[in-house]
Amino acid sequence: MPQRVFVTGLGIISAIGSNVKEVMDSLKEMRTGVGPLTRIDSIYKDDIPVGEIRASNRELLEEVSPSAGAYYSRTALLGLIAARQAFAQARFSDSGNLRTGLISGTTTGGMDRSEHFYQAYLKDNHKGRIRDIIGHDCGDSTERIADNLGIKDFLSTINTACSSSANSIMLATRMIRQGKLDRAVAGGSDALTLFTLNGFNSLMILDKQPCRPFDENRNGLNLGEGAGFLVLESEASVIRENKPVLCEIKGYGNSCDAYHQTASSPEGHGAFLAMKKALETSHLAAEDISYINAHGTGTKNNDLSEGNALEKLFAGKVPPCSSTKSYTGHTLGASGAIEAVLSVLALQYGWIYPNLNFSQKMNELSFTPVTGFSAGLPLRHVMSNSFGFGGNNSSLIFSKC
Amino acid sequence: MKAYIKGAAILSPQKTFGEKGFPGEVTDYHGVSYLKCIEPAYRDFIDPMVARRMSRIVKMGVCSALKCMQDSGISMPDAILAGTGLGCLEDTEKFLGSVYTHEEKLLNPTPFIQSTHNTIAGAVALAIKCHNYNATYTHRGFSFESALEDAFLHLEENPELNLLAGAFDELTTNSYNITRRMGLWKNHPVNSADLLNYQTRGSLPGEGVAFFMLGGRKGSDMAVLRSVKTFYKPHGYPEIESIVDQFLRNEGLTPGDIDLVIAGINGDFATDRVYYQLKEGVLGNRPFAWYKHLCGEYDTSSSFALWLASVILKDQHVPDCALLEDIAPVGIERILIYNHLRENNHVLYLTERC
Numbered sequence: 001m002p003q004r005v006f007v008t009g010l011g012i013i014s015a016i017g018s019n020v021k022e023v024m025d026s027l028k029e030m031r032t033g034v035g036p037l038t039r040i041d042s043i044y045k046d047d048i049p050v051g052e053i054r055a056s057n058r059e060l061l062e063e064v065s066p067s068a069g070a071y072y073s074r075t076a077l078l079g080l081i082a083a084r085q086a087f088a089q090a091r092f093s094d095s096g097n098l099r100t101g102l103i104s105g106t107t108t109g110g111m112d113r114s115e116h117f118y119q120a121y122l123k124d125n126h127k128g129r130i131r132d133i134i135g136h137d138c139g140d141s142t143e144r145i146a147d148n149l150g151i152k153d154f155l156s157t158i159n160t161a162c163s164s165s166a167n168s169i170m171l172a173t174r175m176i177r178q179g180k181l182d183r184a185v186a187g188g189s190d191a192l193t194l195f196t197l198n199g200f201n202s203l204m205i206l207d208k209q210p211c212r213p214f215d216e217n218r219n220g221l222n223l224g225e226g227a228g229f230l231v232l233e234s235e236a237s238v239i240r241e242n243k244p245v246l247c248e249i250k251g252y253g254n255s256c257d258a259y260h261q262t263a264s265s266p267e268g269h270g271a272f273l274a275m276k277k278a279l280e281t282s283h284l285a286a287e288d289i290s291y292i293n294a295h296g297t298g299t300k301n302n303d304l305s306e307g308n309a310l311e312k313l314f315a316g317k318v319p320p321c322s323s324t325k326s327y328t329g330h331t332l333g334a335s336g337a338i339e340a341v342l343s344v345l346a347l348q349y350g351w352i353y354p355n356l357n358f359s360q361k362m363n364e365l366s367f368t369p370v371t372g373f374s375a376g377l378p379l380r381h382v383m384s385n386s387f388g389f390g391g392n393n394s395s396l397i398f399s400k401c
Numbered sequence: 402m403k404a405y406i407k408g409a410a411i412l413s414p415q416k417t418f419g420e421k422g423f424p425g426e427v428t429d430y431h432g433v434s435y436l437k438c439i440e441p442a443y444r445d446f447i448d449p450m451v452a453r454r455m456s457r458i459v460k461m462g463v464c465s466a467l468k469c470m471q472d473s474g475i476s477m478p479d480a481i482l483a484g485t486g487l488g489c490l491e492d493t494e495k496f497l498g499s500v501y502t503h504e505e506k507l508l509n510p511t512p513f514i515q516s517t518h519n520t521i522a523g524a525v526a527l528a529i530k531c532h533n534y535n536a537t538y539t540h541r542g543f544s545f546e547s548a549l550e551d552a553f554l555h556l557e558e559n560p561e562l563n564l565l566a567g568a569f570d571e572l573t574t575n576s577y578n579i580t581r582r583m584g585l586w587k588n589h590p591v592n593s594a595d596l597l598n599y600q601t602r603g604s605l606p607g608e609g610v611a612f613f614m615l616g617g618r619k620g621s622d623m624a625v626l627r628s629v630k631t632f633y634k635p636h637g638y639p640e641i642e643s644i645v646d647q648f649l650r651n652e653g654l655t656p657g658d659i660d661l662v663i664a665g666i667n668g669d670f671a672t673d674r675v676y677y678q679l680k681e682g683v684l685g686n687r688p689f690a691w692y693k694h695l696c697g698e699y700d701t702s703s704s705f706a707l708w709l710a711s712v713i714l715k716d717q718h719v720p721d722c723a724l725l726e727d728i729a730p731v732g733i734e735r736i737l738i739y740n741h742l743r744e745n746n747h748v749l750y751l752t753e754r755c
Contacts, residue, residue, distance in 0.1 A: 156540050
């Protein structure tokens with residue numbers, strides 16, 4: 001029998017707050033974190049809104065590790081803040097015989113510092129400070145978090161674009177189910193960078209207004225930054241340590257759309273398969289799902305594709321559904337984990353979040369997203385979707401215990 | 402759970418592509434600073450119109466993956482699992498460069514699209530319309546091993562599956578320049594065959610792409626991958642020795658059951674020390690082979706070692722160029738691979754004859 005997998009800790013930092021409490025306040029008060037870009041020197045500063053975290057790298061560093069030297073990338077700093085919160089909530093014992101893993105997802109890695117390096121390097125390839133490029137790779141932030149938390153037994157980093165951290169939660173879940181790990185800190189982190197800002201801008205999918213997921217007049221996404229981490233533990237570990245659990249991870253599905261390198265198939269085949277697999281692994285039926293935290297980026301393509309997949313999976317009876325990217329912006333590799341944290345909070349408190357900025361139903365769809373905030377609902381199972389470039393689609397199901 | 406290696410395709414600085422075994426002739430490099438892959442005729446695998454838009458590493462990746470599927474006779478894998486330390490560097494550099502040189506205006510999105518690490522696993526899925534599980538791991542010297550870990554998880558979930566697991570890392574002019582400034586490489590030209598004779602710091606950078614078809618059921622296989630273990634920042638040699646010993650014990654083996662050790666010796670006299678300590682310690686008297694003079698050092702170089710182990714087990718012959726000393730083992734039942742990347746990421750593989 002595979003081990004059941006429980007969530008025992010949450011950590012989050014995003015444009016709507018630097019910890020669970022701040023994030024919950026923003027959600028409840030329907031306060032978006034999307035606003036002007038201030039921290040990156042871009043010619044699009046005044047045109048393109050983003051979900052930015054106000055604190056500078058120096059301020060973030062002071063919070064986490066004032067003695068650790070200044071060479072952390074922003075991705076590492078954000079990740080460390082969220083991972084520490086989750087770690088603290090789970091109250092890990094020092095029990096030497098429990099195998100603990102750290103699995104993180106990121107797309108930009110240390111790009112924010114690489115950009116400093118590269119600007120100087122481009123002019124003269126003897127220039128640029130090496131300490132700015134040494135953490136460029138995606139594994140760097142994971143190792144810095146691991147070193148800080150003292151995790152050694154298993155480390156991995158995933159980059160499947162915007163589904164990266166949903167896949168890190170999935171890998172951790174599968175490893176715990178099979179008894180390969182007893183517990184894991186799993187999630188992801190991504191900082192805003194000039195690279196991604198210009199990348200998405202060159203694809204012409206950035207809305208110059210606050211994003212409007214699932215709206216007929218939606219016109220693109222807003223980028224964001226942040227990190228989310230969950231502590232996952234096996235049933236045996238939870239019982240041994242007599243710990244309170246927040247919820248159970250029951251379902252997970254990963255599928256490839258295999259339609260186009262960046263675009264999603266209009267019918268959402270990959271999205272449909274990922275959600276269907278998640279239902280299968282959880283042994284649940286579609287009607288058991290109480291709320292869906294959608295990927296819902298606000299691009300024409302994603303919301304049509306995901307919307308069609310939802311209609312098909314739920315046979316036209318789509319449960320309450322919303323995208324919280326209108327709060328946080330699209331945090332890329334971190335979005336799966338940030339939305340996983342929000343999904344666990346939804347179960348814990350019976351909350352359903354509004355899909356901010358929505359006004360007009362999409363012509364192609366029969367359903368509209370939730371637009372008001374609700375509390376105290378008897379939610380049983382929450383589905384969280386994360387889809388990425390390369391057709392990498394993943395879906396997770398969190399269940400009340 | 403054992404993984405049967407049903408087929409493999411590898412692009413390297415050696416003439417390995419399309420070979421059923423180790424190539425008849427070794428390509429030695431003289432007076433070089435790095436090793437680069439010998440590229441195949443892409444048009445045999447990828448439509449030239451499609452290939453034109455792909456960077457070199459994407460072409461190499463897709464080509465090796467398709468070749469691996471062809472040779473193993475499995476046209477639709479149940480998962481595509483990739484590992485890469487640094488992803489698609491050429492396109493990352495190209496797009497980042499254009500952000501500055503074009504001052505953020507009118508940028509071509511193609512290099513941005515193909516800069517993401519999951520480009521190759523996605524492009525392979527796209528080429529064969531594979532809607533199954535798809536993931537890309539990118540964690541320094543654990544990147545390929547994470548893909549293998551995922552493969553083992555899949556086989557535990559369902560032993561009927563066939564999984565395409567691969568690794569890729571490319572060296573570009575800029576990545577060479579930058580990593581050289583970090584002090585990772587020898588600061589003098591190198592003859593690849595003499596890599597161990599210099600007794601200086603630094604290694605010889607390289608690159609490579611390798612894909613393997615892994616299954617849970619025995620067939621006509623190259624070799625068996627019994628187990629893979631990663632360990633991070635061990636406390637010095639005693640801990641490494643005890644982990645190696647425990648790894649073998651967990652498989653019910655003693656060092657005497659290992660017929661060959663393939664070690665990640667890379668010519669840096671300081672970081673190579675641990676391999677020789679093991680050779681004189683817990684793995685005493687076992688024949689040793691090495692491979693980084695053939696492919697260079699890179700984050701996913703252990704994929705070259707896994708391919709080498711597979712062809713040695715299949716053909717029951719260790720190529721002379723890979724032997725550390727003039728002692729060729731016979732009757733090779735089991736090969737242990739041990740590699741570390743910059744003393745932080747350590748990996749162990751146990752492979753076995755079919």
